[in-house]
Amino acid sequence: MKATILYGPGDVRVEERDLPRIEQPTDAVIRISATCVCGSDLWPYRGLQAINGPTPMGHEYCGIVEEVGSAVRTVKPGQFVIGSFFASDNTCPHCHVGYQTSCQQREFISTAQAPVLRVPMADGTLVATPDVPPDAMVPSLLTVSDVMGTGWFAAVAANVKPGMTVAVVGDGAVGLLGVLSAQRMGAERIIAMSRHEKRQQLARAFGATDIVSERGDEGVARIMDITKGIGADAVLECVGTQQSMMQAIRSTRPGGSVGYVGVPHGVELNGEELFFSHVRLHGGPAPVRRFLPELIDLVWNGKIDPGKVFDLELPLDQVAEGYRAMDERRAIKALLRP
C-alpha cells in the first residue's frame, strides 16, 4: 500500500509499505475511510521536533473493520469504527478513571496516513458507529478521533459550565473546536483569540461571541477589558508555547481554570506567579476514548458539525500538499482520502 513517510523537515513522501496484518489476538485491521494532518504533525515537519530516520505519520482515523484477532469481542468486520490516537486497554486503573491516554499499556498510533491501519487493543480503543455513515458525515466523525476530542477535553479540563465567560487561545482546528465545545457546554460568552479572518468566521459559526486579535500582554488586557477587570472563568489553551500559556493563565480569574491541550514546547511556569494567580491548571493528551461515545452520538444526531474545520480535501497521494498548506496557514486542516 502507499503510506505517508516523513523524511525530514518539509519532506513528506508517499511510498510503498507492507499491508498491516493482525499481529496480536487483540488487534483489528481497518480500511481507512478518511485521515488527516494534525497540528502536532507540523512540529517535526518544521524541524522543531527531531525524528529518527524516515518516520510513518498519522494518528487520526476512522474506517471499516476488515479483520479482527481471535480475542476481539466488541467490534467486527464491516463495522465503521473510530479510535483515539493512543490505543488503550480501557480496563487499567488510569483508563478506569477516564485517562485512557495515560493507559498503563498505551501505544501511540503513528501510521494512520495510509489506506490500511492495524489498531492494537481493539476492544479498548475502537468504538463503532450505529451504522455505516453517509459519506458526508465522515469528516465530522473523523474529527472525533483527535481534534474534536481534544477541543472537548480543553473545555472539560477548564471546567466550562453554563453561563460562563470562556476565552480560547489558539485559532487552529483544536482552538476552533474548543469554541464549539464551550458553546455545547452552555458558555454564555466565548472570546476567540484570532487574527485570521477566515478562522474568525469559523469561530463565530461555532459560537464565538467576541474576537480578540491582540496577543500576549495586549491580548490579556483586551480580555480584562471585556470581563470588566475580572478575567475569564475558563480559558482553553490550544497552542503550547510559552506566550500562549502565559496569555491563558493571565486571562483567567482567580479560582478560574485553564484547560491546556497544546503540547508544550519549551514552556516553563514560574511557581510563584502561578501560586498568586489562584488559577486551576489541568490538561495533557486528551483522553479521547472517554468522549468517543458522547461525541459520536452528537455527530450522528446532527447536533454538532466539527467537520467544518476541514477546508482542504486531498487524495492521500497528495499528502505533501496538505502539510504545506497547513504549514503556510493556507488551510486550517487537511482531510485525506486514501
Next chain:
Amino acid sequence: MKATILYGPGDVRVEERDLPRIEQPTDAVIRISATCVCGSDLWPYRGLQAINGPTPMGHEYCGIVEEVGSAVRTVKPGQFVIGSFFASDNTCPHCHVGYQTSCQQREFISTAQAPVLRVPMADGTLVATPDVPPDAMVPSLLTVSDVMGTGWFAAVAANVKPGMTVAVVGDGAVGLLGVLSAQRMGAERIIAMSRHEKRQQLARAFGATDIVSERGDEGVARIMDITKGIGADAVLECVGTQQSMMQAIRSTRPGGSVGYVGVPHGVELNGEELFFSHVRLHGGPAPVRRFLPELIDLVWNGKIDPGKVFDLELPLDQVAEGYRAMDERRAIKALLRP
C-alpha cells in the same frame, strides 16, 4: 504597646509601638487573645526573603473587639473574632466566588504579633464566634486564622473526597493540619511524608495511616509502592520548594490533583512534564475567609482540635525564642500570649 519587629536574619525584637486606632470607618481594633509564628515568617527570619528595614510581624490572630468604625455592621465590641491573614471586602467578584485572598481590595495583615491589632474592612474580614470561648479553646480557634485554613484549602484544592488515597508532602503545622483536613473529608488512606518522630506521632493522631520518611525520587517510589503503581488520588504540597513540588506532582495519579499551599520559592515547572503527568494543579494563598464559618463551627463543637500543633507557648515578650525554636525545628509551632 510592645510589638514584634524583625530587624534582619535571626534578629527579632519586641519594642514599643503606638497603639493602633481606628483609621477608617470600616476598621475594627481588637485586643489579641493569642497570636503565633508562621512557617512563612521563617523565610525572612532566615534571610531567604529580603526585608526593607525593621518590619512588624504577625498575621495570625484572634481576640476581643475593642472598638469599631462607624460603618462596621457585623461585629461589635466585646465579641471574640477571628480573621484571615488577608483583609478582604468579601463583596468583590473574587470574594464572591470564594477567593477572598485575591480580593480586589485585599490588605495583608502584618502587625499581629502584638497585643492590639487594627483590622481593615472588618465586616468582610472578621467572623465572630458564638460566644467568648473558654481559654482552652483559644489555640484551636487561632489556627483557623491561617494554618488550619491553609491545610484545609490544600485538601479542597486537591479535591479530596471520601475513600481517596491522599499523600501530604511537608510535616510542618500546615502539612499536619492537611492530614487532619483530609481525614475530616473522608480520605481512606492518608500518607504523611515526615522524618521527625514527634511530627509523625501528631500526623498519626490527626489521621495518617502511613508514614513515608523518604524524600525526592525515593519518596515518590514509596508512594508508588503503597498505591500499587497507580499514584495517590490527591496530594497536598505544604512546603514550597522545587523538590517538594516535583515530589507532589510525581506522586499523583493521572487525573489526580495536587493542592499546593507552600509559598513557592524558586519553583519552576516544566510544561511538558506537567502535560504528560495529567495532574490537576490548584493552590495559592488559602482563602481562609471562605472557610471561617465552617472551621469555627468544627472547633466550637469539638469535632477537630487543630490547636495540638502548638507545642510551645510563650509570653509575647519571648517571641524571639519562638522564632528560634521553630527555625531549629525544636518546635512545630509557637503560640504567643500578649
